Amino acid sequence: MKSKFKADAIMQVLDIILPNHQRPLVLHEPSFAGNEWNYIKQCIDSRWVSSAGQYVNDFEERLKTFTGAKYAVAVVNGTAALHLSLLVAGVKAGDEVLLPTLTFIATANAVKYIGAIPHFVDSSEYSLGLDGAKLNQYLHDVASQKPEGCFNKNTGRRIKALIVMHTFGHSVDLDLLLRLCQEHNLILIEDAAEALGSYYKGKHVGHHGLLSIISFNGNKIITTGGGGAILTNDSLMAVKARHLSTQAKLPHPWAFNHDQTGFNYRMPNLNAALGCAQLEQLPHFIKKKRDLAQRYQQAFKSLEGIKIFHEPDYATSNYWLNVLLLDEAHMQERDHVLQLTHKNGIMTRPAWTLMHKLPMYAQCPLMDLSTAESLERRIINLPSSAFLA
Numbered sequence: 097m098k099s100k101f102k103a104d105a106i107m108q109v110l111d112i113i114l115p116n117h118q119r120p121l122v123l124h125e126p127s128f129a130g131n132e133w134n135y136i137k138q139c140i141d142s143r144w145v146s147s148a149g150q151y152v153n154d155f156e157e158r159l160k161t162f163t164g165a166k167y168a169v170a171v172v173n174g175t176a177a178l179h180l181s182l183l184v185a186g187v188k189a190g191d192e193v194l195l196p197t198l199t200f201i202a203t204a205n206a207v208k209y210i211g212a213i214p215h216f217v218d219s220s221e222y223s224l225g226l227d228g229a230k231l232n233q234y235l236h237d238v239a240s241q242k243p244e245g246c247f248n249k250n251t252g253r254r255i256k257a258l259i260v261m262h263t264f265g266h267s268v269d270l271d272l273l274l275r276l277c278q279e280h281n282l283i284l285i286e287d288a289a290e291a292l293g294s295y296y297k298g299k300h301v302g303h304h305g306l307l308s309i310i311s312f313n314g315n316k317i318i319t320t321g322g323g324g325a326i327l328t329n330d331s332l333m334a335v336k337a338r339h340l341s342t343q344a345k346l347p348h349p350w351a352f353n354h355d356q357t358g359f360n361y362r363m364p365n366l367n368a369a370l371g372c373a374q375l376e377q378l379p380h381f382i383k384k385k386r387d388l389a390q391r392y393q394q395a396f397k398s399l400e401g402i403k404i405f406h407e408p409d410y411a412t413s414n415y416w417l418n419v420l421l422l423d424e425a426h427m428q429e430r431d432h433v434l435q436l437t438h439k440n441g442i443m444t445r446p447a448w449t450l451m452h453k454l455p456m457y458a459q460c461p462l463m464d465l466s467t468a469e470s471l472e473r474r475i476i477n478l479p480s481s482a483f484l485a
């Protein structure tokens with residue numbers, strides 16, 4: 097027999113399965129149990145602390161090995177990685193870029209940085225990421241193919257790219273979206289900021305599209321303090337991104353020459369040193385986080401009106417943040433659950449406010465977003481640090 101939905105019951109289950117010596121318990125906390133001190137000390141002892149340093153190259157090599165991507169470019173954060181990806185992909189001011197409305201703000205901001213226009217797409221309850229089938233239908237109605245590319249019949253603007261986001265570490269259905277991009281002549285970019293250590297049909301996410309990005313912010317699965325990376329299998333994209341990230345400086349032993357307006361986006365050595373130590377522990381973090389997800393699933397099995405989100409069949413997820421999903425009948429209880437857990441020192445949080453509801457993106461083109469709107473009101477993220485397992 098399932099018991100009736102009650103916010104108190106959710107609170108009780110959390111109190112039992114989460115270690116009770118630690119309150120408040122934050123949503124996601126990094127672990128530094130490996131070579132962090134050692135590698136950072138080497139940076140300081142060698143006096144190579146900024147971008148020209150061996151750990152930056154080492155970190156890129158290790159990222160390539162772990163993900164299977166041919167090229168990796170380490171940069172200052174995930175947002176900068178998105179900005180550069182859009183630039184090297186050839187997205188121009190006035191182009192439209194399709195992206196989910198259910199995402200972190202950085203995805204939309206990066207589009208805006210280059211003067212392009214976010215065009216918001218609905219999400220699927222199965223993956224929490226972009227709904228490929230629904231987007232396919234929508235594009236059949238609004239997109240028209242011209243020799244120069246895909247155009248929006250309503251706005252007259254070119255639709256140049258599609259950014260997918262692997263929400264909370266769960267991969268979108270990449271085969272479906274790749275096919276859709278081929279059919280409509282769109283560039284696919286993966287915002288895999290949350291998905292290091294996540295797989296789609298056994299292959300690491302982040303190199304199915306032309307370019308993808310990862311974030312190493314302090315709350316992500318591994319951290320460099322602040323940091324990000326671009327992954328790609330396209331050598332030209334990698335060369336262009338690296339060049340733009342280092343002020344577009346032409347290599348020379350002493351002369352300073354630059355062939356375009358570049359950016360100071362290269363990751364410093366200190367951050368990369370931290371990243372190398374963190375990557376060594378990543379398989380361990382993933383195992384712990386998958387164990388924690390299972391524990392949540394077990395613990396909440398008998399509660400009515402909710403479920404703990406489970407990875408899609410095709411995916412093996414890093415479970416970056418666990419999701420407690422309220423049934424539609426109980427979505428008015430969300431704030432009560434948030435309040436009660438916070439009052440008891442357990443830091444839960446709702447989904448991000450949808451992009452199309454924010455003042456700076458309220459005028460952007462969009463499709464029917466009813467699933468994302470429902471998910472936004474039903475998602476509660478639970479504490480998910482690796483050490484909790």
Ligand SMILES: *Cc1c(COP(=O)(O)O)cnc(C)c1O
Nearest residue numbers: 173174175200202289311312313
């Ligand atoms: C964290 C995150 C980013 C941005 O990463 P930063 O390193 O914080 O700039 C981008 N997209 C998504 C979906 C994220 O979760």
